[in-house]
Amino acid sequence: MEFTHAGCKKKIPDHLFMCSELYIAAYDGQTDEVVRLLGESSGVAVESPTIRATPAAQAAANQHAACNIHEVTAERSTLLHVAAAQGHCDLIAELCRRDSNLLSAANSTGDTPLHCVARAGHTGAILAIARFARDSVEEDRLREILRGKNSAGDTALHLAARHGHGEAASELVAIAPAMASELNGSGMSPLYLAVMSRSVAAVRAVLSCGDASAAGPDSQNALHAAVLQNPEMVSLLLQWREELATQLDSSQSTPLHYASSDGDCSVIQEILKHTPPSATQLQDSDGLSALHVAALMGHTTAVRLLLKFSPASADIRDNHGRTFLHVAAMRGHVSVISYAIKNRMLMHILNEQDNEGNTPLHLAVIAGEYKVISKLLYSGKVQNHIMNYAGHTPYDLAEKSTGFYTMVRIILKLYVSGAQFRPQRQDHIVKWNGQDIIKWQATTSKYLAIVSTLVATIAFSATFNMPGSYGSDGKANLNGDRLYHAFVVLDTVAVTTSVVATILLLYGRIAQSHRSWPSFIIAMHSLWLSLICMLLAFFISIIAVMDKNNSIRIAPTRVMYHGLYILMMMLTKATMPGSVKGILMFLIGGRLEQERRAKRRIRRQYPLIVVYIFNIIVFAVVTIMALTAIDVIGNLRY
Structure with missing residues (x-):
């Protein structure tokens, strides 16, 4: 064998x-x-x-x-x-x-x-x-x-460094110093592996050999790796060989690019101590400087530090002609935008255009970054009428934003700020078809129909379980009580509205067209009303069967009131497309000719926006009425 x-x-x-x-x-x-x-x-x-x-x-x-x-x-x-x-x-x-x-x-x-x-x-x-x-x-x-x-091409020193054995690496360097300059089969030096092991002792051991190599994969050096590992190792490497800070990897990135992407300002400061001001202006293969990278990641402190070291780097443009403010707007980093707005030395780039003529506002609209748009427009320093090289203003690009709700918020914000559409014949306007929201409506209708059916079933079954039960004559024991009558009315409304919602939702599923939108909206309000009525009916049934002199009965009143209040606030915040002032300006404003023209244009291209905003107001009113009803019912016994 x-x-x-x-x-x-x-x-x-x-x-x-x-x-x-x-x-x-x-x-x-x-x-x-x-x-x-x-x-x-x-x-x-x-x-x-x-x-x-x-x-x-x-x-x-x-x-x-x-x-x-x-x-x-x-x-x-x-x-x-x-x-x-x-x-x-x-x-x-x-x-x-x-x-x-x-x-x-x-x-x-x-x-x-x-x-x-x-x-x-x-x-x-x-x-x-x-x-x-x-x-x-x-x-x-x-x-x-x-x-x-x-x-694998590893020497003994490679293995000791890879596993972070500082003492072993020190002995090996003393025995055979030439090993410190050897590269393994992957092109990695012992120093690079020591950095990756996060062992400062191993790094010190390899650095004791002046001829050590710092090479790593993809043309990186040990400093590229150290900036993401340990500030102490960064300091050791820069003291050993300063030129590591300006060496490029295969993507033309310097260690400062890596440090800026991580946002550790102590590492960035250490690198800047050992580099000339021109180091911050080095660009990678995509034309991105370290400032661009910091802005892409939203590291405002790093952006501030880099601009303090080299203010001129603010004008650097990438291969698409974009400044750091453009990329920050695309990624939705409000803190970077806010810093740029407050810095008087950056005023000139707020309205800069890239190779396609897009300003930071254009790119924020395309990306659907509502907070960035709000910050830029609120500053009063950004021009909202600039057209890109395709002839589009930020208003025109709103239709490219992701999601219906995002689009509504952006258009409302641009309307309030007085933004302009591009000049265009009104008969050439293409109405927003809303394919995405039609799909959303179809999917949502299926689940809402199930909910409305359950609500109808529960509300209907409540008639066989009246509060106070039935007497021997088959009549309700609480017949004649105001709370009992209120329960009957609310339960009837809950059954009726849930049945109506179910029918309308089923119709919408069958129709699957723009004409089904009114039925879907009415169904949504009907379902919400049925849920509110069922909740109030449940609450009244509890109050009705409790002792009039029971002081504890005020507790469920407060719990339900505050619970519904919190729910209303959360739903309102999640669905409100803008401030109350902005919504009212859109609905009842339009005194100026410019505002009237903008509103007509919006109604022609985005008819669903007006419907959506109106229904949000209805939703808020119904919820407020429900809160008031709970408060009133809780005090009926008094």
């Missing part, structure tokens, strides 16, 4: 496969036991696990079934690999004394014992291997042992 490894073409003979007793003794560092097991060997010398022994030697080894110092595991690791990985210095010394060839033996992944001990970070074992290597092998072989690479 022979053992194989998936990555090895040659098989391991039976007599060279490490026996369990020897492996356990080497793993546990039992030097005496290993010596005893090796001492019981037949004395047949086998030079290498890759060289087949003579038939006589194999027969002798099989006959005695003894352990051999050249036995290997399934991964072709020798006894020295096992002992080195566990840091057993005494056992390492014994094995090296018996056979120094084990120092350069490589397993299936190309790791030598020095790789194993470096990966585990055993400093003492590193010194032991280095000492025996110097004492027992010639110079060329010594270099191979100390600076050898595994199949």
Whole structure:
């Protein structure tokens, strides 16, 4: 029987496969036991696990079934690999004394014992291997042992740095300083790996070699990685080699780009201390400067810091001709916009146009960033009538915003600010078809129909469970009580409106056209009214059956009142397209000719907006009436 490894073409003979007793003794560092097991060997010398022994030697080894110092595991690791990985210095010394060839033996992944001990970070074992290597092998072989690479191209220093073993890395640099400048198969230096391990000690150890390489993947250097890891490492790297701050990766990004994207101002300040003002004006392959990157991520403090260091960088444009304010508006970062508005030195870029003629306001409208639009318009410093190179004003681009509700809010805000549409023949206006909201209506109608059916069922079943129950004559015990009569009326209204809502919603599902909108809106109001009436009926039924002198009955009154009040506030805030002042200006305003023209244009292109705003007002009125009813009902007994 022979053992194989998936990555090895040659098989391991039976007599060279490490026996369990020897492996356990080497793993546990039992030097005496290993010596005893090796001492019981037949004395047949086998030079290498890759060289087949003579038939006589194999027969002798099989006959005695003894352990051999050249036995290997399934991964072709020798006894020295096992002992080195566990840091057993005494056992390492014994094995090296018996056979120094084990120092350069490589397993299936190309790791030598020095790789194993470096990966585990055993400093003492590193010194032991280095000492025996110097004492027992010639110079060329010594270099191979100390600076050898595994199949991934890693030296022992790469492994120690990758795993953050600072002391081990320090010893390896002292033993073979040239390893600090070696790159592995992925183009990464030990310094880059030390930074990625977040070990300051490992970084210091590698930096002790002045010729160390800082290279990383994709043309990055160690500083690119350090700015996202540890401010202390950033300081160490910049003190070691300042030019790292201006080196570019494969996307032409500097470490300052990386630091600006993270927004850590302590790191940004440290980099700026070691760079000239021109460093902030370096642009990546997309034309983005560090200021653009900070604005894209919404790091206002970083934006302020970069502009303080280099005010001229505010004028830098990317490949699309956009300033940092353009990209901040696109991403909806209100804090960056607010800072720019307050800074007198940035006034000139508030209305700057990109390569397509879009101002920050244009881009904010396209992206549907309502808060940014509000901030820009409220400042009074932004011109809302500027046309881009396609002839569109921000008003014209509102139809491209994402979502119906967002579009309503933007158009209302632009109307209040006095924005203008582009000049256009009115018969050429294309009415907004609202395909998205038609789909939303179809999906919503299905679920609302289920809700309205449940409400009708519950309200109908309440007639068989009247408050106070029924008497022997089949009549309600509370007949004649004002609260009972109120319950009957509210329950009747709840049943009626929920049935009406169900019918209208089913009709809308069948029609699936713009004509179904009135029925959908009426159904929404009917369903909301049925829910309110059912809630009031439930509340009245509780009050009706309680003792008149029970002071505790005021508690459910307050709970329901405040609960509905909070619900109303949340729903109103979520559905209100703007301020009350703005809504009233849109509905009853229009005294100026400009306002009247804008309103006519909106009604022609966006007829649903007027309907939506009107229904929001109706919703608010119905809810306020419900709150008033609860307050009145709670005091009926008094």
